[in-house]
Amino acid sequence: MELVIPAPANITTRDRLILAARDLFWSAGYESTTLAEIVKKAEVNSGSLYYFFKTKEELLLAVLDWYMENLFPQLIEPIIAHISDPIERVFALLDGYRKALIATGCTYGCPIGNLTLELGDSLPRAREKLAKNFEGWRQWVHKFLDEAGPRLPKNLDRNEVATFVLTVMEGGVMQSRAQQSLEPFDAGVRQLRTYFYLLTGERPAPVQ
Amino acid sequence: MELVIPAPANITTRDRLILAARDLFWSAGYESTTLAEIVKKAEVNSGSLYYFFKTKEELLLAVLDWYMENLFPQLIEPIIAHISDPIERVFALLDGYRKALIATGCTYGCPIGNLTLELGDSLPRAREKLAKNFEGWRQWVHKFLDEAGPRLPKNLDRNEVATFVLTVMEGGVMQSRAQQSLEPFDAGVRQLRTYFYLLTGERPAPVQ
Amino acid sequence: MELVIPAPANITTRDRLILAARDLFWSAGYESTTLAEIVKKAEVNSGSLYYFFKTKEELLLAVLDWYMENLFPQLIEPIIAHISDPIERVFALLDGYRKALIATGCTYGCPIGNLTLELGDSLPRAREKLAKNFEGWRQWVHKFLDEAGPRLPKNLDRNEVATFVLTVMEGGVMQSRAQQSLEPFDAGVRQLRTYFYLLTGERPAPVQ
Amino acid sequence: MELVIPAPANITTRDRLILAARDLFWSAGYESTTLAEIVKKAEVNSGSLYYFFKTKEELLLAVLDWYMENLFPQLIEPIIAHISDPIERVFALLDGYRKALIATGCTYGCPIGNLTLELGDSLPRAREKLAKNFEGWRQWVHKFLDEAGPRLPKNLDRNEVATFVLTVMEGGVMQSRAQQSLEPFDAGVRQLRTYFYLLTGERPAPVQ
């Protein structure tokens, strides 16, 4: 799955902590994850966490930085490398989330979305970084849509559509998680495809 | 004569607990809310909670039941009463969420969505009720779409579109919360409207 | 020793905590005393402390209240009951501290003085109560000096002398503790007696 | 030409640690001061402290040595240089403490007295050095009183009076700190002056 990279051989203690926290925050949420679990998973001594991160919140911030830094190399770059049609690149992003749902039996979701809803505004610095993560995604989708050029209506607000794509992604993952079924996610993607067909007039094949 | 029952002054202890828990779970999440806070807000004695609810989870389940029971009287009925155009009824639901975002300065979100992402599958019975809540919403949207009859393409899967509407609602609220701005939510709704225009052909599509 | 009363038979949990904290704060200081030690000594479960006192500081405040409430019944009243000469009542107070020094091998000191120097202004609410404790002592010494009437010079500032008596008490205890010897304390008391002889002209016997 | 050595710009690491610890132990106490704070204030690397001092206690002992070594050059010598009347030299010492109270807004106190009461007998080697510090002070006061020669009664125990002076100093500082007011300290000094007037008969006693 795109979201997890196997830990390299001699990774630093700090990075081991970030990766362990990333996985646990993703699967159990921020509040439910204890520092004890993190240091155990990272195979780090309990006090060492404090050496690198002043608080649990600072560790979360580092995790959110990790997501920002790894969006391109882990998710965007492979898509650019393998898919040339810009609109299909957008749907490839969605498909990445679909694969994550499958791999986890529809129990996990988007780490950014999860944390956004769990934390609300209780950790303002985290909220800012979550917004920046969304912004990073949005910019890439926007870029892909720009690359579609005249295939999309001239006066279509590409940035707004990019936001819409993220909306469909997040709302779909949420419902699939609630229902533990791929259906709601797939339904959302199919409707989004239909929308794109109507916008581009490129019928018929629903899947290229 | 008692034509008007005063707003529940002597609401039962059990209900006071449910309403207090509902509000706190909504604003702070399930984990972050302590039973001490709930009993304080409910003005109930600490030990009494356990007479009504065996565990914190049972209280959560009761809250989720409350949401299910109140979907129609609190949200659906007023919309049906005031709006006749079925498609506008759908957008009225979305507008209800918009109003909630405004009222809370974009800090809170959909209580069902929040809990879905916070809890994941850690509380399976809660997850089931969350799915049923989504199902309740979906059925009403589905009903409204059915009422639109031939205005929508014959072979359009109305249930799938209903899911899509919820998707847009949840994904939009999430991004607006992350960015603390109405823009992402409004962007999603505008795109959804465009989609409906294209489907119904009722107005010149706003895009070329 | 006057400062310790044996715990009554069915004393409340709250009081057991206060008395245990009082003794430990006295012997080891505030910072060095752990809540674990307090609950162990009080034979109370660890979480119960929190039920009665929100923080360690609140417990300290309750201890300081205890000292204020018990100054009269534990220390002043017995002196008034047994000694009629008002000036000797003043020296009886000093002698109480002397006995405490003996009983503890000159290792402990005045609990109020200890906490005053240990805490400084780090716990402002505690500092206020410490000042009030000193004030309570000062008022009783003042009262005794007033009762001495014309034996002391008419224009002698009795309140200032009362402060001076406390000064001698505290400064003497401190040096005896540092030297682990009664000598400094006794030296201070003897000089104070000489001062009173010079003020009253009541010679010769240095100890009545 | 280097007639004036600039104030120690390149002070040794060891001394930087001692001075930093001295200040922090004085203002926050021994227990409350962390080694992390000390090395930060001293601008020394965390691990380096242990090259010079095996434990926190050893650092404290070095600080107490510093106080002993600096009593004469920092406090006694300037007084001897500027004041010739031996009894006024005694009161000049007291006035030095008064100035410290003013400079710190009555929040700090005598570093030796503070540590004496905070530590009790928990660190026996420190207690010994504290006693020696008191002894150093006492000897200087004793010397000044000896210099007063026949102005004081022949059979007055000069060493005991010296102890008494320290007693007044420490007891006064303590109460001024508790009350955050110079009054208690000043009251003690005024009474001590009255005592000296009565002993020397050099001026009409201010009290009738």
Added chain:
DNA sequence: TATGAATGAGTCTTCATTCAT
């Protein structure tokens, strides 16, 4: 039903100290 005291495992965090380089 209601009360409020009691329970104890668990949370995040702190900190003196060690150690390889």
Added chain:
DNA sequence: CATGAATGAAGACTCATTCAT
């Protein structure tokens, strides 16, 4: 002499839950 990462026991405090009355 200097560095900075590592250690692990212990600290104050939290909280869902229980229970006698």
